[in-house]
Amino acid sequence: xxxxxxxxxxxxxxxxxxxxxxxxxxxxxxxxxxxxxxxxxxxxxxxxxxxxxxxxxxxxxxxxxxxxxxxxxxxxxxxxxxxxxxxxxxxxxxxxxxxxxxxxxxxxxxxxxxxxxxxxxxxxxxxxxxxxxxxxxxxxxxxxxxxxxxxxxxxxxxxxxxxxxxxxxxxxxxxxxxxxxxxxxxxxxxxxxxxxxxxxxxx
Ligand SMILES: Cc1cc2nc3c(=O)[nH]c(=O)nc-3n(C[C@H](O)[C@H](O)[C@H](O)COP(=O)(O)O)c2cc1C
Numbered sequence: 001x002x003x004x005x006x007x008x009x010x011x012x013x014x015x016x017x018x019x020x021x022x023x024x025x026x027x028x029x030x031x032x033x034x035x036x037x038x039x040x041x042x043x044x045x046x047x048x049x050x051x052x053x054x055x056x057x058x059x060x061x062x063x064x065x066x067x068x069x070x071x072x073x074x075x076x077x078x079x080x081x082x083x084x085x086x087x088x089x090x091x092x093x094x095x096x097x098x099x100x101x102x103x104x105x106x107x108x109x110x111x112x113x114x115x116x117x118x119x120x121x122x123x124x125x126x127x128x129x130x131x132x133x134x135x136x137x138x139x140x141x142x143x144x145x146x147x148x149x150x151x152x153x154x155x156x157x158x159x160x161x162x163x164x165x166x167x168x169x170x171x172x173x174x175x176x177x178x179x180x181x182x183x184x185x186x187x188x189x190x191x192x193x194x195x196x197x198x199x200x201x202x203x
Contacts, residue, residue, distance in 0.1 A: 021195070023052040024091035026084065028109030029099040031056060034138045034173045038180035039097050042136065045188035054097075055084060057108045061115065070118035081115045085125065093132040093195060094162075096153050100139040100169070104148040113156055120159060132195050133157035134165040136187060140174030165194045 025043070029035025036056060043052045062077040069076050088094060096113075098105040105113075119125045135153040137146065146169055157164045168187040170180040 020049050020051045021092045022090055023050055023093045023095065024087050025052060025054045025095045025097055026057060026109070026112060027054055027097045028057045028106040028112070029097070029138065033099070034170075034180050035097050035099050038136060038138055038170060038184040041181035041184035042095075042188045042191075045185035047192055050192065053087065055087060057084075057112055059108055061108070061111050063111055064114040064117050066117075068121075070121045075115070075118040077115070081112070084112060085116070085119060088131075089126050091131060092129065093134075093165075095133075095191070096135040096156075098135065098137050098149065100137050100141075100144045100146070100149065103145040105135075105137075105152060110152070113152060116156070116160075126160060128161075131160065131162045132165050132198075133160075133162040134191060135167045136184070137167070137169040138173045138180050139169055139171050142172045142175050144169060144171060163198060165191060165198075 023046070025039050027036050027039045036054070039054045043054060046052055058080055061080050067076060075081070096105070096109060098109045101107070104110070133153065133156065135149055137144070137149060139146075146167070150167065153167070154164055156162075168183075168190070170178060170183045172178040173180060
């Protein structure tokens with residue numbers, strides 16, 4: 001059951017806001033790769049009150065061409081992004097999960113980020129609810145450069161008025177063959193405690 005501070009969903013419902021914390025995890029690594037395994041392990045360790053879904057980003061999402069048609073109307077593309085934007089609209093917390101590739105997020109993940117330009121241009125496409133954002137990464141090396149991911153995902157959080165939560169990275173997945181499953185469970189505890197702490201401090 002966990003302590004009141006761990007039962008984040010219950011804490012929030014006491015304040016009358018929402019019943020459970022809906023968490024969206026966007027996974028942008030290889031299908032069934034280490035990043036996806038990290039996500040599954042993270043979800044398996046979530047405490048009561050968290051309703052999580054993992055979306056594996058497909059490589060069929062069109063790249064934003066910068067046509068700016070979304071300034072006045074809908075995005076010209078209709079693909080998996082419609083579902084992803086709908087899921088983000090309903091989410092209280094969003095975690096971007098990505099492998100580190102050339103020091104940044106995967107290109108699939110960046111494609112998703114860029115396609116949010118249609119929401120940036122039309123903020124009414126996202127309901128005005130409180131959202132927490134973070135990222136979790138896997139990295140082949142022991143000493144990855146996380147600065148580009150921090151900049152990109154944190155900028156996204158700021159752009160959509162979110163609250164930033166400390167990110168996490170499993171290092172050495174190639175160099176040392178580190179299995180991300182164990183560390184991901186620790187991060188689930190850390191992440192939910194952080195969100196719970198922010199909510200408690202505000203009440
Ligand atoms: C194109 C590419 C670029 C990569 N660049 C980096 C890098 O800059 N730093 C690093 O630590 N690992 C790098 N890696 C290793 C991946 O981060 C690592 O293998 C990751 O755990 C793979 O996750 P996945 O199985 O979910 O795709 C790279 C891998 C690929 C395929």
